[in-house]
Amino acid sequence: EIVVTQTPLSLSVTPGQPASISCRSSQSLLHSDGHIYLYWYLQKPGQPPQLLIYEASNRFSGVPDRFSGSGSGTDFTLKISRVEAEDVGVYHCMQNVQFTSFGQGTRLEIK
């Protein structure tokens, strides 16, 4: 079983400031097909998760370009260049290289 660990579990950010969330997996998420099966989702209050980033660094359609994903192997990062009020919620990373598993979630609030 691949264990996925997110840090921090919560962060409070002033609007306009950057934010960064780390996601580490217990095994490499690089598949033999060359794809990295790491995804980032945002779950806004009272809503289901919504896809932000797929395959570690690809922004999903309609996702603002202030969101970016990076990383390889076992270490990944989601960055928000300038946090906005609408970015509050819980951020989840998920691996799908070997079955599927999620990180604990990172709650982002606005200062």
Add this chain to the structure above:
Amino acid sequence: EVLLVESGGGLVQPGGSLRLSCVGSGYSISNYWMFWVRQAPGKRLEWVATIKQDGSEKYYVDSVKGRFIVSRDNARNSLYLQMDSLRVEDTARYYCLSALTFWGRGALVTVSS
């Protein structure tokens, strides 16, 4: 607009059964792997089951193996989760997820005596 709508949740006693459904609209699920994911109160998201496009491959988290069965009917654009021998720890909101991209709003399952 892509919509996935779950139904079939509710309150059930331990040992009971429920069948969840997920219907897609504005979107054909037939070309995609489908997933069930659950979220218990205050807990992280937990993958439950996966099914291939044609139903030929199915995978389950260990805690539900032998109790839950995932299936699909592409002609009805629908995904199902048959849940038997339910336990208190199965209490959660159950989401269907398509192609790791689109989520339904979830169905609440409460297992309690």
